[in-house]
Amino acid sequence: MLSRVANSLFWMSRYLERAENVSRIVDVNLQSLLDYKTLDDKRIKEQWEPLVNTLGDDELFRSLYKKSDSHSVTEFLTYNEENPNSILSCIISARHNARAARDQIALEMWEEVNRLYLFIRSKETKKLWQESPYDFYREIKQSSYKLQGLTSATTIHGINLEFMMMGRFLERADMTSRILDVKHRTLQDAVCGPEEDNNTMIECAAVLRSSSAYEAYQHTYVSGVAPKKVAEFLLLSDSFPRSLRFCVRTFDHFLRKMTGSDPGYFRNEAEKLSGRLLAELNYTTMNEVFAMGLHEYLDHVQLKLSDVGVAIFETYIFYQQTDLAKEIEYQKQQQSQSQSQSQSQSQSQSQSQHQTPRQKQQQ
Amino acid sequence: MLFSKYQAEEFFDEMFTAEGQVRPHYKSLQNRFDQLGVNEFDQKRQAVDLSFMRMGVTFTVYGDSEGTERIFPFDLVPRIIPNKEWEYLQRGLEQRITALNMFLHDIYHEQRILKEGIIPASYVLTAKHFRPEFMNCKVMRDIYIHICGTDLIRDDKGQYLVLEDNGRCPSGVSYVLENRQAMRRAFPNLFERAGVRPVDNYASDLLNTLRYVAPNGKDNPTIAVLTPGIYNSAYFEHTFLAKEMGVHIVEGGDLVVRDSKVFMRTTKGLEQVDVIYRRIDDDFLDPCVFRPDSALGIPGLVNAYRAGNVSLANAIGTGVADDKVMYYFVPRMIKFYLGQDPIIPNVPTYLATEKEDLKYMLENTAKLVVKAANEAGGYGMLIGPKATAAEVKDFQARIKAEPRNYIAQPTISLSRHPTYSDLSQMEGRHIDFRPYILYGDKIRIMPGGLTRVALKKGSLVVNSSQGGGSKDTWVLYGDE
Numbered sequence: 002m003l004s005r006v007a008n009s010l011f012w013m014s015r016y017l018e019r020a021e022n023v024s025r026i027v028d029v030n031l032q033s034l035l036d037y038k039t040l041d042d043k044r045i046k047e048q049w050e051p052l053v054n055t056l057g058d059d060e061l062f063r064s065l066y067k068k069s070d071s072h073s074v075t076e077f078l079t080y081n082e083e084n085p086n087s088i089l090s091c092i093i094s095a096r097h098n099a100r101a102a103r104d105q106i107a108l109e110m111w112e113e114v115n116r117l118y119l120f121i122r123s124k125e126t127k128k129l130w131q132e133s134p135y136d137f138y139r140e141i142k143q144s145s146y147k148l149q150g151l152t153s154a155t156t157i158h159g160i161n162l163e164f165m166m167m168g169r170f171l172e173r174a175d176m177t178s179r180i181l182d183v184k185h186r187t188l189q190d191a192v193c194g195p196e197e198d199n200n201t202m203i204e205c206a207a208v209l210r211s212s213s214a215y216e217a218y219q220h221t222y223v224s225g226v227a228p229k230k231v232a233e234f235l236l237l238s239d240s241f242p243r244s245l246r247f248c249v250r251t252f253d254h255f256l257r258k259m260t261g262s263d264p265g266y267f268r269n270e271a272e273k274l275s276g277r278l279l280a281e282l283n284y285t286t287m288n289e290v291f292a293m294g295l296h297e298y299l300d301h302v303q304l305k306l307s308d309v310g311v312a313i314f315e316t317y318i319f320y321q322q323t324d325l326a327k328e329i330e331y332q333k334q335q336q337s338q339s340q341s342q343s344q345s346q347s348q349s350q351s352q353s354q355h356q357t358p359r360q361k362q363q364q
Numbered sequence: 365m366l367f368s369k370y371q372a373e374e375f376f377d378e379m380f381t382a383e384g385q386v387r388p389h390y391k392s393l394q395n396r397f398d399q400l401g402v403n404e405f406d407q408k409r410q411a412v413d414l415s416f417m418r419m420g421v422t423f424t425v426y427g428d429s430e431g432t433e434r435i436f437p438f439d440l441v442p443r444i445i446p447n448k449e450w451e452y453l454q455r456g457l458e459q460r461i462t463a464l465n466m467f468l469h470d471i472y473h474e475q476r477i478l479k480e481g482i483i484p485a486s487y488v489l490t491a492k493h494f495r496p497e498f499m500n501c502k503v504m505r506d507i508y509i510h511i512c513g514t515d516l517i518r519d520d521k522g523q524y525l526v527l528e529d530n531g532r533c534p535s536g537v538s539y540v541l542e543n544r545q546a547m548r549r550a551f552p553n554l555f556e557r558a559g560v561r562p563v564d565n566y567a568s569d570l571l572n573t574l575r576y577v578a579p580n581g582k583d584n585p586t587i588a589v590l591t592p593g594i595y596n597s598a599y600f601e602h603t604f605l606a607k608e609m610g611v612h613i614v615e616g617g618d619l620v621v622r623d624s625k626v627f628m629r630t631t632k633g634l635e636q637v638d639v640i641y642r643r644i645d646d647d648f649l650d651p652c653v654f655r656p657d658s659a660l661g662i663p664g665l666v667n668a669y670r671a672g673n674v675s676l677a678n679a680i681g682t683g684v685a686d687d688k689v690m691y692y693f694v695p696r697m698i699k700f701y702l703g704q705d706p707i708i709p710n711v712p713t714y715l716a717t718e719k720e721d722l723k724y725m726l727e728n729t730a731k732l733v734v735k736a737a738n739e740a741g742g743y744g745m746l747i748g749p750k751a752t753a754a755e756v757k758d759f760q761a762r763i764k765a766e767p768r769n770y771i772a773q774p775t776i777s778l779s780r781h782p783t784y785s786d787l788s789q790m791e792g793r794h795i796d797f798r799p800y801i802l803y804g805d806k807i808r809i810m811p812g813g814l815t816r817v818a819l820k821k822g823s824l825v826v827n828s829s830q831g832g833g834s835k836d837t838w839v840l841y842g843d844e
Contacts, residue, residue, distance in 0.1 A: 004630060
C-alpha cells in the first residue's frame with residue numbers, strides 16, 4: 002500500500018475515534034451538571050475547565066472566549082473550527098483522509114463518512130445541537146459505531162485493516178487516559194486524601210460514562226462505584242475494550258501483524274516501544290500508580306503513546322521530503338550520464354518533533 | 365402529461381419531429397414519463413441530487429475559500445441514440461482516432477504529411493503543444509491517444525458534426541457511469557423494456573487498454589492513476605476510475621524515479637510502476653523538462669519515459685492534435701493516411717492565417733463563433749450573434765494580433781432536447797455529446813457517453829463551469 006494512503010487510513014480512524022470520544026465527554030459533562038445539589042458559577046467553571054485543559058488548547062480557548070461555562074466550552078469542543086480537536090474539525094479531517102484513501106475503503110464507508118460530514122455541516126444540525134444536544138452527540142457517536150461495524154464488515158484483513166485498527170486503538174488509549182486525567186484530582190484525593198467529597202460518586206460515574214464503561218464496571222465490581230477501582234478499571238482492565246491496557250494490547254497485536262514478529266520480540270522501533278509500554282501496563286499495580294500520582298502517571302503514558310505514534314510514522318510512512326530543486330538537479334545529471342550506475346538510496350532520519358503529552362497529536 | 369405542452373420550435377429536436385410527432389426510439393420513454401405527475405418527477409429529481417451529494421459525486425468550485433463542492437446538475441430525461449445512428453458514429457469515431465494516432469506518430473517521426481505539403485509545416489511546428497524534444501521517441505505500440513473524448517454536435521438538420529477532439533485528458537466519463545446508476549435507482553423498471561446497452565464495461569476496457577501498452581509487453585504490469593490531488597475538480601473521477609480498475613491512485617509525491625524507472629512509495633518500500641494513466645497535463649508532468657515550478661510532477665519521469673521503462677496514457681505531445689488549427693486539417697489527415705473521406709464531417713472552419721478566411725472572419729465576426737486555438741472549457745470563445753459590439757471589436761483586434769491563435773466557425777444551431785426546467789415543465793435545451801474512445805489492442809467505444817446540456821434557456825454553452833448539466837445517454841440495441 003502507498004505510504005501516503007496508509008497514513009490517511011490511520012488518521013481517518015484516529016479522527017473518527019476522537020470525534021466519538023469528545024462527543025461522549027461533552028455529553029456526559031452536560032448531563033452530570035444536572036446531578037449537583039448546588040450549581041453556581043464556580044462549580045460550573047470547575048466542571049468545564051479541566052475539559053479544555055485536557056482536550057484542547059487552553060491558550061487558544063482563552064483567546065476566543067471570555068469565560069468557561071457550558072456554552073463556551075461545548076461550542077469550543079464541538080463547532081469551533083480553529084480548535085483542531087473540535088468535533089467539527091475532527092470530522093473534516095476524517096473526511097479529508099477518507100477522500101485521500103478513497104480507493105482503499107469500501108463505498109459504504111465513504112458514504113457514511115461523507116454523510117457524517119454533511120450532517121455536521123448543515124444548518125439544521127446546528128439547530129439540533131442547540132435545542133437537543135443529547136440527540137446531536139448521540140448521532141455523532143452512532144455514526145462512529147456504524148463505521149466501526151463497517152470496518153470489520155467490509156475491510157480485507159491485511160494492511161488496510163491494520164492501519165485502521167492501529168489508528169483506532171492508539172487514539173482510544175490516548176482518549177481514555179485523558180478522560181481519567183480530567184478527574185485526576187478527585188480520584189487522587191479520594192484514594193489518598195483524608196476526607197471524602199460528596200461529589201466524588203457523581204464524578205466517578207461521569208468518568209465511567211465518558212468511557213462507555215458504567216455498565217461494564219458494574220458487572221465487574223458488584224460492590225458499587227469506588228474511585229480506586231474506577232481508575233483501575235479504565236487503566237488496567239485486561240478485558241474492557243476501552244481500558245488503556247486493552248487498547249495498547251490490541252494496538253500491539255495489529256502492529257506485529259505487519260511484520261509477523263512474535264510478542265516478546267521486535268523488528269523495529271515501533272514494535273519495541275509498543276511492546277515496552279504494553280509490558281509496563283501488564284505489570285503495574287494501582288498502588289504504584291497512585292504513589293507516583295495519577296496525573297503524573299497519565300502524563301507519562303501519554304508521552305509513550307505519542308512516541309509510538311511517531312515511531313509508526315517513521316517506520317512505515319515517512320519518506321524523506323524530496324527537496325525538489327535537488328531532485329531536479331539529480332535527475333538532470335542522470336540524464337546527462339545516460340549510462341549511470343545504480344544509485345543506492347538512503348533514507349535519512351526524520352526530523353519529526355516529539356510532542357508534549359499535553360497536546361493531542363495532529364496529522 | 366409532462367410533454368403535452370412541449371414545443372420543438374425551429375430547432376432540430378432529438379425527441380420530436382418538426383410536426384410534433386415523437387421519434388420512434390423515444391416512444392417507450394414518452395409512455396413511461398407520461399404516467400408521472402410533476403410532483404412525482406420532482407421527488408425523483410431531489411432524490412437523485414441528494415444521492416449524488418451523499419456519495420460525494422461532486423466537483424470542487426475553484427476560487428471558493430471554503431472548498432465548496434457542487435454536484436454536476438443532472439437532468440432526468442435521457443438522450444436516446446438508436447442503433448443505426450450509433451453504428452454510423454462508431455465508424456466515424458474509429459476512423460478519426462486511427463487517423464489522429466497515425467498523424468501523431470508521423471509528425472514525431474518522418475513528418476511525411478508535412479513533407480508532402482498536405483499540412484503546411486509551419487502550422488505544426490508553431491503549435492503550442494507540439495513537443496519537438498520528443499521527436500523519434502519510441503512510444504509503446506505506437507499509440508499516442510489511448511483515451512479520446514471527441515465532442516460531437518448535431519446541426520439544424522440533425523447531421524452529426526465533430527466539434528473538437530480531446531486527445532489529452534478528456535474528463536467526464538465517471539459521470540456517465542454515475543448518471544446511469546442514478547437513472548437505474550430513479551426508474552428501476554424502465555431499463556429492461558427499453559433495450560439500453562450497458563456502459564459498465566468501461567473500466568475493464570480501460571484496464572485492458574492500459575495493460576496493452578505496458579513496457580516491453582510486460583505480462584502483469586503495475587498500473588497507477590496519477591492525479592493532481594484531492595483538491596482537483598476531477599478528483600472524484602480519478603478515484604472512481606482507480607477503484608473500478610483496482611489500481612493505485614497516486615499523487616506526484618508518491619512517485620520517485622531511480623535508474624530511469626518509476627517507483628511508488630509504499631509501506632513496504634519502493635515498488636515499480638509500469639503504466640501511468642495520468643490526469644495531469646504535459647506541462648506539469650516533470651519539472652526537469654517542463655514547468656520547473658510544478659509541484660504536481662515527478663522529477664525524472666520523462667527520462668524514464670524516454671528510456672521506455674514506463675508508459676504514459678495519453679502519450680506526451682498529443683496536445684498538438686487538440687489545437688483547433690490542426691482540427692481544420694483532420695479531414696485531410698483521414699484522406700492522406702487512410703485514403704478515405706471523413707465519415708463524420710467537421711464544422712466548417714476558417715483559419716485566420718489564410719488571407720481569404722481572415723477577410724471573411726473580420727467582415728462577419730458578429731455572425732461567427734470565434735475560438736482561441738488552445739483553450740478549452742468554453743473559455744477564449746466569442747459567440748458572435750450573442751456578443752456586444754465591444755466584444756466583437758475586442759476579438760477582431762485579437763485575431764489581427766495573433767492570427768495563428770484564432771479560428772472561426774459559423775454559428776451552428778445545436779440540436780435541442782426536452783429538459784426539465786426551473787418552471788417544472790419540459791423545455792427544449794441545447795445539447796452536445798462526448799463519446800469515449802479507447803485505443804489499445806483494438807478500438808473500444810463505450811456504447812453511451814456524456815450528453816451535456818445548456819440548462820439556461822437559449823444558451824449554447826454546455827460546460828459545467830458555465831451553467832451546464834448532463835443527461836444519461838442511452839444507446840439502444842435496436843432502432844426503437
